[in-house]
Amino acid sequence: MAVSTWKARNWKKALPGIIGDLIQVSEPPLKHLYIIITSTFKNIKMKKKIVVLGATGTVGSKITEVLLNEEQYVTVIARRTEKLEKFRKMGAEIIAGDVSDVQLLTNAFSRAYSAFLILPDNPMAENTRAYQRQVTSNLIQAIENSGIKHIVNMSSVGSHMHEGNGMMAGTGEQEVRLNQLKDVNVLHLRSAYFMENFLRIMGMVKKMGFHGTVADGDHAIPMVATKDVAEVAAMHLVNLDFTGKRVHAVMGPRNYTYRELTTIIGKAIGIPDLHYVQIPAEQARQTFLSNGFSADFVTNLIEMGTAIQSGFMNYQKRDASTTTPTTAEAFVNDVYLPAYNR
Ligand SMILES: NC(=O)c1ccc[n+]([C@@H]2O[C@H](COP(=O)([O-])OP(=O)(O)OC[C@H]3O[C@@H](n4cnc5c(N)ncnc54)[C@H](OP(=O)(O)O)[C@@H]3O)[C@@H](O)[C@H]2O)c1
Numbered sequence: 001m002a003v004s005t006w007k008a009r010n011w012k013k014a015l016p017g018i019i020g021d022l023i024q025v026s027e028p029p030l031k032h033l034y035i036i037i038t039s040t041f042k043n044i045k046m047k048k049k050i051v052v053l054g055a056t057g058t059v060g061s062k063i064t065e066v067l068l069n070e071e072q073y074v075t076v077i078a079r080r081t082e083k084l085e086k087f088r089k090m091g092a093e094i095i096a097g098d099v100s101d102v103q104l105l106t107n108a109f110s111r112a113y114s115a116f117l118i119l120p121d122n123p124m125a126e127n128t129r130a131y132q133r134q135v136t137s138n139l140i141q142a143i144e145n146s147g148i149k150h151i152v153n154m155s156s157v158g159s160h161m162h163e164g165n166g167m168m169a170g171t172g173e174q175e176v177r178l179n180q181l182k183d184v185n186v187l188h189l190r191s192a193y194f195m196e197n198f199l200r201i202m203g204m205v206k207k208m209g210f211h212g213t214v215a216d217g218d219h220a221i222p223m224v225a226t227k228d229v230a231e232v233a234a235m236h237l238v239n240l241d242f243t244g245k246r247v248h249a250v251m252g253p254r255n256y257t258y259r260e261l262t263t264i265i266g267k268a269i270g271i272p273d274l275h276y277v278q279i280p281a282e283q284a285r286q287t288f289l290s291n292g293f294s295a296d297f298v299t300n301l302i303e304m305g306t307a308i309q310s311g312f313m314n315y316q317k318r319d320a321s322t323t324t325p326t327t328a329e330a331f332v333n334d335v336y337l338p339a340y341n342r
Pocket of ligand 1: 054059077078083097098118154156157167171192193194
């Protein structure tokens with residue numbers, strides 16, 4: 001159900017209550033006014049807040065925009081206030097803080113209708129899995145303390161496996177641990193590879209004239225524009241159309257290879273022979289290390305990329321419920337090209 005349809009239905013639900021209260025009033029004007037006010041507040045209170053963690057990130061910012069455009073009450077969390085400010089201007093409550101602060105998360109989740117969670121990357125963590133486990137523990141503690149009942153958890157395709165998949169071993173473990181929560185409905189959004197990842201290696205195209213990662217260039221995997229992930233997340237956060245523990249894979253319009261995406265981007269930017277290079281793992285490791293990433297984080301990144309050949313990112317079934325509309329061509333035209341030309 002679309003967000004706007006949900007809103008319309010809730011107003012329809014609220015309206016008979018208000019009218020009913022008004023009709024029953026036949027006493028002095030003051031009581032009349034009192035009933036109108038309490039009835040209106042009772043119905044306004046039905047619309048609770050929705051919390052978005054990682055609200056300034058690639059996915060979280062788009063979810064927040066969808067929710068605010070739909071006039072939902074939204075509380076947004078990230079560390080840097082200056083990046084959150086634009087959402088305050090759009091009407092959100094902003095909370096600047098770290099996922100290590102359980103009290104802050106508890107306060108944010110309290111009286112919330114639903115919350116979107118992410119397990120943010122920490123490129124400096126000496127032990128990636130230990131960091132991920134600690135964040136998951138904090139989130140679980142805050143969920144239990146606050147009594148929130150609906151969680152949309154950002155996960156990834158490949159999170160069904162718990163080793164040999166780098167970062168996704170952490171999102172996989174987070175899924176399993178959230179599944180142990182009693183009386184909390186949890187929906188895991190297993191997203192495909194973000195098309196936005198190609199924005200992160202745009203510098204390579206500009207400086208070196210090719211695209212490169214450690215992944216096999218000819219292995220097709222699901223790739224998705226994050227605006228589609230955000231639409232799906234926002235729909236679940238508003239509609240609360242899930243009970244128990246569920247997985248919803250969000251897989252883009254079809255599978256693509258890195259080489260195909262490179263060709264699509266090359267054509268759009270006027271370099272039709274732009275080519276894809278599979279970078280040797282050791283070379284990539286040195287580059288990441290020279291950028292200040294921890295050795296363990298780099299190991300996780302490289303494991304995730306090289307394991308693509310095993311097919312672990314092709315586990316989720318593609319059907320109408322997991323396929324989303326934005327094609328790579330549309331993404332390149334609407335998002336990549338403007339960023340390239342800036
Ligand atoms: N990239 C992919 O292809 C892909 C595919 C599937 C799933 N995923 C999943 O997507 C998630 C990442 O989402 P994203 O790309 O939207 O993230 P992102 O762009 O890296 O943004 C991270 C967000 O979290 C905030 N944040 C970071 N560290 C924080 C901390 N310690 N405490 C509080 N807030 C913090 C950031 O703001 P501040 O820095 O201001 O705090 C920002 O708002 C990961 O869990 C990953 O597994 C990624």
